[in-house]
Amino acid sequence: MKPKVMQICLSDGWGGLEMYPARIIPELARQGWEAHGLALEGSRVASSLMAAGVHPLTFVSREQALWRVRRILTYLRAHDIGVLHCHKSSDLRLGALLVSLRPELKLVFTDHMGVTRPKRDPFHRWSYGKVSRLFSISEATRRRNLKAFPLPAERIRRLYLGIDPAPYADDLGASEKAALRAELGIPEGAVAIGLPGRITRGKGQALWVEALGRLAERGPGQAWQGVLIGGLAADEGSDEAVVAELRERVGELGLASRVSFVGFRSDLPSCLKALDIVCVPSRNEAFGLTVIEAMAAARPVVGSSSGAIPELINEQTGRLADPDVPEAWVTALVELLEDVQLRERLGAAGRQRVQEAFTLAGHVAALVEEYAGQEGASET
Template identity: 75%
Template structure:
């Protein structure tokens, strides 16, 4: 009989945390585990689980989930589920209650966000005391987790995220790449400098725009073009007011013809292959999924020298820059814009590292080892 796990995510949002359960389900199945899900009715998490082949148990709200704990326990018993994996700290209330009412249930929690304050009061001691293993997605977050959570060090494990590299390593043909670059507004012969991700103040788009302005001033004859990839509205996960402020700043700096707001793209793996340099200026990334996606696509990365990004980007795969310094970013970008051979070497090394260390198969292999321990 196949071992079974329930992925629990009662979130109405949509980001890396919410995408994670559906991302790992096919690989869980390949490695012999049967996945179940618990999500909010009508949420994108529920829809993503359906798309991954799992019909989730749903509840109207987190509060209703607590009232319906008997129904959830009956579901766990009927399906022989002995493992629950939570992905949002607010869901641990339910997870810990289930583990309390059903002795032997193994409870796992992934801290996708990076804790920002201590959680050692009586409630958190009770809730986290029921956690079999807490996963930190980087060494940077594990260091914070060790300080914040009421758990012994051996129950807090670093488990890097992973991706399926296949969509990223299938190189575009010359004609397809040229067509896509045209869609992104990149002039022929220009070095495409991309910044993918949600457009919000914490992701560093402002310092990137200022860095491009410095690059234009310092190298007026250099052929490059900036491409910002990400939703432009709140419905697409971005800060609409911040997007408008960025547009105004771009025009003020005279970058209107040198920077494209490409909007949300469902074909991000293809878009990454159409770029020449990928930037991740976020000040405090808990991991940096975009970093390994870009590396898998064979693209050099310029990343923030803070948070978890320095764990992923080395001098062999890209460059690091102070997330508060447009001048440092401009210098790093200038080096890569000027040297195509360097971009190629860094890209090849980055792809190799992803294939060795950051595949979804490797991530899930480590995950199910913990589930079944």
Template identity: 70%
Template sequence: MSRKVLHICLSNGWGGLEMYPSRIIPELARQGWQAHGLALAGSRVAESFREAGVTPLTVPSKGRALLAARRLLGYLKAHDIGVIHCHKSSDLRLGALLATLRPSLRLFFTDHMGVTRPKKDPYHRWAYGRVTRLLSISEATRQRNLAAFPLPAERIRRLYLGIDPEPYAPRLDDRERASLRRGLGVPEGAVAIGLPGRLTPGKGQEVWIEALARLGEAAPAWHGVLIGGLRAEEGSDEAYVARLRTRLAELGLASRVTLAGFRRDLPRLFEALDIVCVPSRNEAFGLTVIEAMAAGKAVIGSDSGAIPELLDAGTGRLAAPEDADAWAAAMAELAGDAALRARLGKAARQRVLADFTLAAHVAGLIEEYSATRSG
């Protein structure tokens, strides 16, 4: 078979799901596969394909994509593409239609979000019945997929996401790190406690703020750094951001927590932090967790969703996502013990190198793309 794949992502949003195709395209190329793309015209996804070196096909809407099915089949034939990979459940309408019209196509779907309700009605039985393999990004997600989708277990595989760990390796000298910390408002000698991610309900910023308030003077001098866009066009919920600002003021924390806004230099920001918190309530995977681990940081994550698959007592700490007291206790433990932070951070980076690299993820993906049909 040819080593070519068409990634379909018909989304106007911009999050981990939408970033995924362009993240893996360079590694696919390194491992001998050529990627093509289909996206909505004018979308950030289409732009990201171009940034990854792929000129995507574009359609004005999802409906128009369905009407273009015959043209897409012609494109697939002309470019000898035998594999289609969808990333949004709504894109499966198109993927399943193409696979129905040309049964030799191999259709893949990655559940990036974690299904929340059963999908076993006639439409979903038809659409998922055309799927060659459904890829779950964690074991927690896979268990939900097994219960929700009309597929036999052998057609649902867990394939952990991965990152390139090299950009996260520390590279700042002491002077550069001190300058970056000053720019983030971190006082000299303070323990910097950061929370990166979109500022939206479910990501846990509220419990983090409450935990900082409980931390008070029980720990060494500390400073909070909240990293994430503050405006809707940056993916955040502006009403929620306003609520966070109000709560910080009510708790007297406005001067002790910096709202850093959207940043493109997250690997370097990790170098400025001493502790990274990821209090999301129900992550399907936890990409931010492994990014912080790759940076050698001491990480506190929620003991829900997939995060416990990434962190254990030897690589970080876990706390219940709604329990501010538990978060404060974990922060206090790590804030008061620099040697423990260093030990956890070193072990965390080794875990990423062993289990969560982008190269390993793409190798597993190619194994699926290349396998003979089964299930």
């Protein structure tokens, strides 16, 4: 009989945290674990779990899940589920309650966001006290977690996220790539400078636009195109006010023809292959999944010199720039714009680094060791 785990994510949002449970389920299955899910009724999390082959147990609210805790316990017992994996701190009260009522359950928690304030009051001591392992997705978040959470250091482990590098292999034919670049608004012969991700204030799109404005002033004859990839509406996870501000600023800088707002794309791996340079100007990333996705696509990355991004990028795979200084981004972009061989060398080294350190298979292998109580000797 396969060991079983329930992924708990009672969120009505949509971002990396919410995408994570469905993303790891196929690899969990490949490594011998049966996954179950607990989500909000009608949420994108629930839909993503179903798309991954899991029919989740759903409730209309977090409060209803707490009220119906006996139903959840009955489900866990009926399906012989022994491990609970929570992904939002607000779900830990439910996880801790389930463990309190059924002590043989094992509760693990991934801190996807990075804690911002201490959690050492009596309630958090009780709820986190039921957690057997807390995963930090970077060293930057682990340092904060050690200070904030009421847990001994040995229960807080860094576990880098991972991806399957295969879909990101640059296998587009010349005509296919040309057609996709045209679809993304990239003129023939232009260097495509992309920024993928949710459009919100913390992701740095405003700084990127300012940097492109200065880049245009510095070399008005250079052939490049900015490509902003991300949903343009609230139901796609973006801040519509920020989208409007960016459009206005692009117009003020005279960049309307040089910055494409392409919207949400379900084919991000292919889009990354169509770019030449990828920028990740987020001020305080807890990890930086977009960074390793771009590296897996063999694209050089210019990333912020803050948060967890410096753990992913080095001088052999990309460039770091201050998230508060547009001119630093211009300097990095000019270097890459002017040297195609440098771009190719950094891109190849980046893909190699992902294959060595940031694969989904490696991430899940470490995860299931923890599920099974076979803690690995080294961190991943």
